[in-house]
Amino acid sequence: MNMVTDIEVEKALQKTMSTQPELKMVGKDVSVYYGEKRALYDVNLNVRKNTVTALIGPSGCGKSTFLRSLNRMNDTIDGCRVTGKITLDGQDIYLPNLDVVELRARVGMVFQKPNPFPKSIYENVSYGPRIHGLARNKAQLDQIVESSLQRAGLWNEVKDRLHEPGTGLSGGQQQRLCIARAVAVSPEVILMDEPCSALDPIATAKVEELIHELRENFTIVIVTHSMQQAARVSQRTAMFHLGYLVEENDTDKIFTNPDDQRTQDYIMGRFG
Numbered sequence: 001m002n003m004v005t006d007i008e009v010e011k012a013l014q015k016t017m018s019t020q021p022e023l024k025m026v027g028k029d030v031s032v033y034y035g036e037k038r039a040l041y042d043v044n045l046n047v048r049k050n051t052v053t054a055l056i057g058p059s060g061c062g063k064s065t066f067l068r069s070l071n072r073m074n075d076t077i078d079g080c081r082v083t084g085k086i087t088l089d090g091q092d093i094y095l096p097n098l099d100v101v102e103l104r105a106r107v108g109m110v111f112q113k114p115n116p117f118p119k120s121i122y123e124n125v126s127y128g129p130r131i132h133g134l135a136r137n138k139a140q141l142d143q144i145v146e147s148s149l150q151r152a153g154l155w156n157e158v159k160d161r162l163h164e165p166g167t168g169l170s171g172g173q174q175q176r177l178c179i180a181r182a183v184a185v186s187p188e189v190i191l192m193d194e195p196c197s198a199l200d201p202i203a204t205a206k207v208e209e210l211i212h213e214l215r216e217n218f219t220i221v222i223v224t225h226s227m228q229q230a231a232r233v234s235q236r237t238a239m240f241h242l243g244y245l246v247e248e249n250d251t252d253k254i255f256t257n258p259d260d261q262r263t264q265d266y267i268m269g270r271f272g
């Protein structure tokens with residue numbers, strides 16, 4: 001009797017936990033303007049912890065703009081203004097006294113085009129931990145470099161040439177180097193803006209596999225134009241159109257039975 005009760009309690013608990021996932025970032029009524037032009041309209045979007053959230057939608061709908069607002073990369077664009085509220089673990093990231101450098105260490109970014117520094121592979125990965133004081137000595141720094149490259153699935157390919165230029169690697173390897181560089185500062189969230197668009201199918205598969213593994217330790221938000229990629233790597237998908245968030249739901253639901261006709265049309269390739 002007691003056992004049944006325990007099982008029931010456990011089931012109820014699991015249900016509660018699954019219906020109330022931990023939210024890593026919360027966007028509330030987020031609007032973004034480039035000068036007079038409004039690019040996003042009152043977007044309400046939550047990012048769940050240890051989840052891959054894909055942002056999809058036709059070109060110019062505001063996916064990258066929303067992504068950049070999550071670590072204040074929009075601050076670097078002249079005339080860009082963000083209104084509404086975005087929190088990281090409940091803390092408002094737009095507070096005027098917030099340390100943006102620290103924010104970007106917590107919310108890292110990987111760009112469309114692999115952009116290693118014109119430095120060695122080792123220096124590409126060790127730079128962030130060095131400036132953020134994450135290593136007390138060279139041995140610790142070596143350790144961070146090795147584990148970051150391991151996590152990015154690149155260690156075996158580069159361990160014998162750590163002091164050669166990062167720019168000498170193939171495109172796919174460079175992108176994994178950029179992922180290692182992002183991972184090296186132990187971020188909590190990693191933003192990826194079309195990280196595979198410059199890669200061939202084999203390099204893309206490797207990065208997708210990597211995203212899958214990284215989810216265990218990080219929260220990931222990825223902008224992608226590939227519906228197959230969104231379906232393969234994400235658990236949640238948010239569909240944007242003309243600056244509006246159309247809908248956000250479990251990826252399976254979005255791809256099998258979306259609530260909005262625009263999502264249906266987009267994933268069927270009817271526009272975009």
Ligand SMILES: Nc1ncnc2c1ncn2[C@@H]1O[C@H](COP(=O)(O)OP(=O)(O)OP(=O)(O)O)[C@@H](O)[C@H]1O
Pocket residue numbers: 034037039057058059060061062063064065066077
């Ligand atoms: N730096 C900028 N200055 C002015 N307008 C911009 C800037 N960046 C984006 N925009 C505008 O904001 C809107 C949203 O652009 P954004 O790049 O976020 O869309 P997107 O969905 O990521 O597009 P894509 O899929 O083509 O990358 C577009 O109308 C775009 O022209």
